[in-house]
Amino acid sequence: MNRLADNGENDGEALYRRVAARLRQEIESGAFEANSMLASERDLSLKLGASRETVRKALRLLDREGAVYSEQGRGTFVAPPAVRAMARVLDGFSSDAKRRGDKPGQIILTVEVVPASIAISGVLEIEPRRPVTRVKRIRTLNGQHIGTQESFLALPGQFSAGDLQAAGSLYGLIADRFSIFATEGLESVGSVAANADDAALLSIPIGAPVLLCERVTLSGRRQPFEYCEMRYISSYRYTARINRSEQARS
Amino acid sequence: MNRLADNGENDGEALYRRVAARLRQEIESGAFEANSMLASERDLSLKLGASRETVRKALRLLDREGAVYSEQGRGTFVAPPAVRAMARVLDGFSSDAKRRGDKPGQIILTVEVVPASIAISGVLEIEPRRPVTRVKRIRTLNGQHIGTQESFLALPGQFSAGDLQAAGSLYGLIADRFSIFATEGLESVGSVAANADDAALLSIPIGAPVLLCERVTLSGRRQPFEYCEMRYISSYRYTARINRSEQARS
DNA sequence: GAGTGGTCTAGACCACTCA
DNA sequence: GAGTGGTCTAGACCACTCC
Numbered sequence A, B: 001m002n003r004l005a006d007n008g009e010n011d012g013e014a015l016y017r018r019v020a021a022r023l024r025q026e027i028e029s030g031a032f033e034a035n036s037m038l039a040s041e042r043d044l045s046l047k048l049g050a051s052r053e054t055v056r057k058a059l060r061l062l063d064r065e066g067a068v069y070s071e072q073g074r075g076t077f078v079a080p081p082a083v084r085a086m087a088r089v090l091d092g093f094s095s096d097a098k099r100r101g102d103k104p105g106q107i108i109l110t111v112e113v114v115p116a117s118i119a120i121s122g123v124l125e126i127e128p129r130r131p132v133t134r135v136k137r138i139r140t141l142n143g144q145h146i147g148t149q150e151s152f153l154a155l156p157g158q159f160s161a162g163d164l165q166a167a168g169s170l171y172g173l174i175a176d177r178f179s180i181f182a183t184e185g186l187e188s189v190g191s192v193a194a195n196a197d198d199a200a201l202l203s204i205p206i207g208a209p210v211l212l213c214e215r216v217t218l219s220g221r222r223q224p225f226e227y228c229e230m231r232y233i234s235s236y237r238y239t240a241r242i243n244r245s246e247q248a249r250s
Numbered sequence C: 001g002a003g004t005g006g007t008c009t010a011g012a013c014c015a016c017t018c019a
Numbered sequence D: 001g002a003g004t005g006g007t008c009t010a011g012a013c014c015a016c017t018c019c
Helices: A015-028 A041-048 A052-065 A092-099 A118-124 A161-167 A170-178 A196-202 B015-028 B041-048 B052-065 B092-099 B118-124 B161-167 B170-178 B196-202
Strands: A068-071 A075-078 A104-115 A131-141 A144-153 A184-193 A209-218 A224-233 A238-243 B068-071 B075-078 B104-115 B131-141 B144-153 B184-193 B209-218 B224-233 B238-243
Touching (some): A015 A041, A015 A052, A041 A052, A052 A068, A161 A170, A184 B184, B015 B041, B041 B052, B118 B224, B161 B170, B196 B224
Antiparallel strands (some): A068 A075, A104 A131, A131 A144, A144 A224, A184 A209, A184 B209, A184 B238, A209 B184, A238 B184, B068 B075, B104 B131, B131 B144, B144 B224, B184 B209, B209 B224
16 A cells, blocks of 8 residues: 555654655656656645645655655646756765765864864854864865864763764764754855965865865854864865745746 | 735735745844744634645745755744845856846847857757857956856857847847746856956956856756856855755765 | 744635647 | 636644743
8 A cells, every 4th residue: 555644653754754755765666757747736646635735744754865856737847867866965065975875984183172262263153262173184085185174062060082083973973962053054155375284184275276175063042052164175175055045026 | 905815916926936026025124133933834824825835835945045054843034144145046146146236237248159169069969060048248246357257058049149138148048039047057166277368358457366257057848958166256245045955864 | 832934735816828 | 618736714632841
C-alpha cells in the first residue's frame, strides 16, 4: 500500500515531511526526466492518503530546496539536476565541498579564552573585555591547506582543543554542550591580499588574492554567538543558490 | 476597522500577503522592541479577520524574509534590526548596494551578438556557435568604478545598447521584451588576481585581488538564459543571509 | 493547566493554461 | 471546458513552554 497517512510507525515525523521525503527519493532515484510533470496535487493527495494542503506543504518544501517548481494552471515539475544539486546550507564552505565528493578536514591550531575586543564585543552584543573563546583552524580539502578560519564565540562555558577534536564539528560540540543551535548567519564576502600570517599558513606569497568571508552566526533566539573570519586560497570556490525575493513586485 | 478580509479594494492581492504587508509595516515602523512578542496567531486571526492558517501563511512569509521567528510553545517574535536589514535578492550586488544608501550605476561598454563558445553553449544548453548576446558593463558605486560585468544571454531576439540604456535594468528589459523572468541563480564566488583588462577598466594594478562572481541565471521554467561573470575590486563586499537547510536533521 | 505554535483535514472558490 | 495550482476557511488535535 502506498498510503503514508495510516502508517503506525510514523516516528513523530510530520506527515508532510514524510510525503516530501517520499517524493524527494523518487525524484533523486532518477524516476523522472528533467522538467517532467509530477502527478497533480489532487492525485497525490489520493495516492498518498494525505489532504491536498498537506501535499502542498510537502511540495512547497521541495520547491524551496530546489527539487521541483510549480506553475499555476500547468502543473508541478521536476527541476533539472543542476538545480537540484545546489542546496543551501549554513556552513556553506565545508558542506559544499562534501557534496562535490571532496574530503574536507581541519587542523586545530588554538582554542583559548581571550577578552573580547571592542569590535568583537560589538557584533556579539556583549560588554568589551568579557571572555570569549577563540578558535583558530586550518581548513583542508583532500589534505591540502585551502583556508584559515578564526572564530570568536560568546558561550556560557568552555571547551578544550581535545573536545573539539573528538567532536569533529564545532557547531555539533556547541549544540551538545550548550544547547545553542545555529539557525542563521549573516555573511559577507570579498577579495583581499594575503597577509604574512595567511601566507605562512597557506603556503602562498604575501599579496596573493584571498577570498575573505566573514560571518555572524545566530542562535535560535537570534542572539549572535559567533563571529568568524575565513580566508581561502584562490583556487577555492564558494557556490550557492539564490532565490528571487518573494517580496519583489517590480 | 482593522479587519483586512472584508475590504472591497483588495487589488487582487492575496489576503495572506496583505496580512504580511500590514505586519511588516508595523514591525518596520518601530512599533516593537527587538525580540518582543507579537500577538498570538489566534489573536491576529480575530483582529485581522483572517483564518488562523492564513495568518500562519503570512507569518511564514515574514519568517523567510527574516522579519520574525517563531518558537513552539512560546510565541512569534520580532527579529533584531540587524537580521531584518538583510534580505536576499537575486541581483545581489547592486540591490544590496541600494539598501546601504549607496548609488549604484552602470557604464555600458558593448552590446553585441557573438557565436557561443563551447563553454558558454554548455551552461546555456544550446548548440555551440549559436548566436548569443554579449553585454559588457562597468558597475559603479557613487561614481567610482567598482567592478566589471560580462553577460552572455541566450534570447529569442536582440536589443541594442540604447535599449538597455533606456530601460536601465537588464532583467527589466528582458522581462518586458521577451517575457523571460529571472527566478533563480546558481552563483559561485572566489578570489583571483586582476588581469590586464580588469586593471585597465578598474584602475588597479595587475595582480591585485579581485572578487570573481560567476552566475547562471534561470527563467521560470528553469531554463538557463544567462551566464555572467562579475569582477569586483577589493573594497567591495557582498553580503547575504544564510538559512540552515530545512532538511538538516543531524 | 492555560496558552502558544505545529499539523492536518474536507471542502470551497478563484485564476490560470491548454486544447 | 477540463484540469491545474493558488487561496481560504473552520475546526480539530498534538507538542511544547511556562507558571
